[in-house]
Amino acid sequence: MSDVIVIKVGGSAGINYDLVCDDIAALVKEGQKLILVHGGSHETNVISEKLGKPPRILTSPQGYTSRYTDVETLDIFAMVYAGKMNTRIVERLQKRGVNAVGLSGIDGRLLEGPRKASVRAVVDGRQMLVRDDYTGKVEKVNAGLLNLLLDNGYVPIVTPPASSTEGEAINVDGDRAAAMIASAIGAKQLIILSNVPGLLRTFPDESTLIPHIRYAGLEQALSFAEGRMKKKVLGASEAIAAGVKQVVFGDARLASCVRNAMAGKGTVIEG
Amino acid sequence: MSDVIVIKVGGSAGINYDLVCDDIAALVKEGQKLILVHGGSHETNVISEKLGKPPRILTSPQGYTSRYTDVETLDIFAMVYAGKMNTRIVERLQKRGVNAVGLSGIDGRLLEGPRKASVRAVVDGRQMLVRDDYTGKVEKVNAGLLNLLLDNGYVPIVTPPASSTEGEAINVDGDRAAAMIASAIGAKQLIILSNVPGLLRTFPDESTLIPHIRYAGLEQALSFAEGRMKKKVLGASEAIAAGVKQVVFGDARLASCVRNAMAGKGTVIEG
Numbered sequence: 001m002s003d004v005i006v007i008k009v010g011g012s013a014g015i016n017y018d019l020v021c022d023d024i025a026a027l028v029k030e031g032q033k034l035i036l037v038h039g040g041s042h043e044t045n046v047i048s049e050k051l052g053k054p055p056r057i058l059t060s061p062q063g064y065t066s067r068y069t070d071v072e073t074l075d076i077f078a079m080v081y082a083g084k085m086n087t088r089i090v091e092r093l094q095k096r097g098v099n100a101v102g103l104s105g106i107d108g109r110l111l112e113g114p115r116k117a118s119v120r121a122v123v124d125g126r127q128m129l130v131r132d133d134y135t136g137k138v139e140k141v142n143a144g145l146l147n148l149l150l151d152n153g154y155v156p157i158v159t160p161p162a163s164s165t166e167g168e169a170i171n172v173d174g175d176r177a178a179a180m181i182a183s184a185i186g187a188k189q190l191i192i193l194s195n196v197p198g199l200l201r202t203f204p205d206e207s208t209l210i211p212h213i214r215y216a217g218l219e220q221a222l223s224f225a226e227g228r229m230k231k232k233v234l235g236a237s238e239a240i241a242a243g244v245k246q247v248v249f250g251d252a253r254l255a256s257c258v259r260n261a262m263a264g265k266g267t268v269i270e271g
Numbered sequence: 272m273s274d275v276i277v278i279k280v281g282g283s284a285g286i287n288y289d290l291v292c293d294d295i296a297a298l299v300k301e302g303q304k305l306i307l308v309h310g311g312s313h314e315t316n317v318i319s320e321k322l323g324k325p326p327r328i329l330t331s332p333q334g335y336t337s338r339y340t341d342v343e344t345l346d347i348f349a350m351v352y353a354g355k356m357n358t359r360i361v362e363r364l365q366k367r368g369v370n371a372v373g374l375s376g377i378d379g380r381l382l383e384g385p386r387k388a389s390v391r392a393v394v395d396g397r398q399m400l401v402r403d404d405y406t407g408k409v410e411k412v413n414a415g416l417l418n419l420l421l422d423n424g425y426v427p428i429v430t431p432p433a434s435s436t437e438g439e440a441i442n443v444d445g446d447r448a449a450a451m452i453a454s455a456i457g458a459k460q461l462i463i464l465s466n467v468p469g470l471l472r473t474f475p476d477e478s479t480l481i482p483h484i485r486y487a488g489l490e491q492a493l494s495f496a497e498g499r500m501k502k503k504v505l506g507a508s509e510a511i512a513a514g515v516k517q518v519v520f521g522d523a524r525l526a527s528c529v530r531n532a533m534a535g536k537g538t539v540i541e542g
Contacts (some may be wrong), residue, residue: 047322047350050320050321050322051318051321052320077356077360078354078355078358078359079318079350079351079354079355080350080354081354082353082354082357082373083349083350083351083352083353083354083355083357084349084350084354085352086353087349087353087375087377087432087440088346088349088440090375090377091376091377091434091438091439091440094377094434094438095437095438095439096438097438099379099380099381100379101374101378101416102377102378103357103372103373103378104354104361104373106358106361106362106365106373107361107371107372107373107374108370108371108372108425109365112298112398128476144423145372145423145425146421148419152415152416152419154379154416159357163362163365166366167362167365167366167367167368168362168366169358169359169362202319205301221447221531233450
């Protein structure tokens with residue numbers, strides 16, 4: 001196990017990237033090695049609307065949601081995630097003295113997995129197959145590239161898209177990508193920050209925060225999880241199954257959000 | 272001097288990135304080490320228009336043109352250059368078996384220089400000072416990061432924006448950035464590809480191609496150069512002054528464009 005921690009910060013509205021970067025800069029100065037994985041869903045929706053290509057969300061028969069990603073949507077996705085969001089996060093960190101390097105999952109095939117031949121979705125109560133979707137699931141992480149950067153004093157800032165097995169850019173879930181990264185580099189902790197304090201028994205009542213879950217209880221936890229939290233629970237489950245000792249869901253809206261989560265504030269998930 | 276070559280390919284309309292990537296993939300397979308620097312000006316104009324923020328071009332008293340880049344324009348610039356263009360070029364190369372890694376100039380402060388406090392521009396025949404411009408000039412290259420990637424089998428794909436001395440993302444000229452990279456890593460050749468066959472004595476008459484220029488003749492060459500070609504000549508001049516042995520202006524619209532330029536097809540500039 002390495003001393004590296006992996007931090008995932010979502011792309012939902014309300015997340016304060018300045019606070020996240022303040023905390024990361026302080027940790028890096030103390031010698032903490034880390035990898036930041038980020039999203040960009042809210043901003044992608046905003047830019048998609050402005051470009052006259054409103055987002056379409058697919059819902060799987062199991063209730064998981066994902067963005068319908070045709071070629072044009074993937075262009076917008078790459079523009080926002082790998083362009084605007086990644087550049088501005090690297091900028092925030094560089095301004096704070098952190099030597100950040102931004103990478104998307106296609107760079108050096110950092111995040112690789114098969115593109116789904118088709119996606120099953122429920123539309124108006126009926127199941128249909130979507131075939132022109134550039135979506136997949138990360139199965140392989142180029143840990144060598146991450147360690148090369150970490151060993152040379154850089155802080156990797158990672159974002160989707162990923163690479164398909166054939167080298168195509170594909171949309172992948174950021175939480176589950178972060179889980180794969182944490183497992184591949186043997187991270188001691190995976191911290192998943194979003195705009196809620198953790199997993200809530202009764203969403204959105206923040207007083208119903210669940211402070212601790214054992215791996216065996218994750219399946220039950222899935223039944224509490226709403227919307228995007230479902231994939232975070234799935235990512236946590238995959239990370240623990242792949243050897244990560246601890247996953248913490250923390251609140252990205254607060255100062256010291258990373259440090260708080262490292263100390264167990266939020267929802268702690270352990271094997 | 273290293274065996275690495277630096278290739279700059281412009282972002283103007285008419286450039287065939289598939290042909291450029293075909294040629295690069297063949298060269299990499301033969302063991303040629305290289306760095307690709309790319310632009311994205313045409314696509315940035317298209318997306319800017321779509322987002323309701325039409326591009327504004329500033330012209331300096333000396334006749335050099337540059338994009339007026341306020342905060343909002345820099346977001347669009349980063350989206351197109353570092354997002355869409357860079358991701359899609361890396362994708363083309365990954366599909367062709369090249370382990371490309373995309374980097375903007377703010378990643379690891381790869382391209383660094385001071386942000387201009389103000390830009391002098393001629394508007395309606397009168398000089399004015401533009402103060403909210405995020406523009407600068409590359410003065411320092413993180414050759415260590417490029418060599419780290421090259422030595423480990425990766426092909427760096429580099430794009431503006433760059434980093435200001437304070438860590439802000441800034442718009443910089445891609446041709447002159449490529450010249451600084453070529454000099455910093457001791458490249459044997461800098462190849463600058465665009466949508467013309469080279470420097471033309473009478474633009475746009477392609478039969479007036481100038482096949483060879485000595486460094487001493489570059490000042491005169493500047494008087495032939497039209498529009499964006501002016502900065503390419505300036506970049507070539509800076510590269511030769513900084514120790515690069517040969518700069519070639521080649522035609523990105525043709526098959527084998529890199530190989531042709533390496534063999535001296537186009538306009539060859541030497542010390």
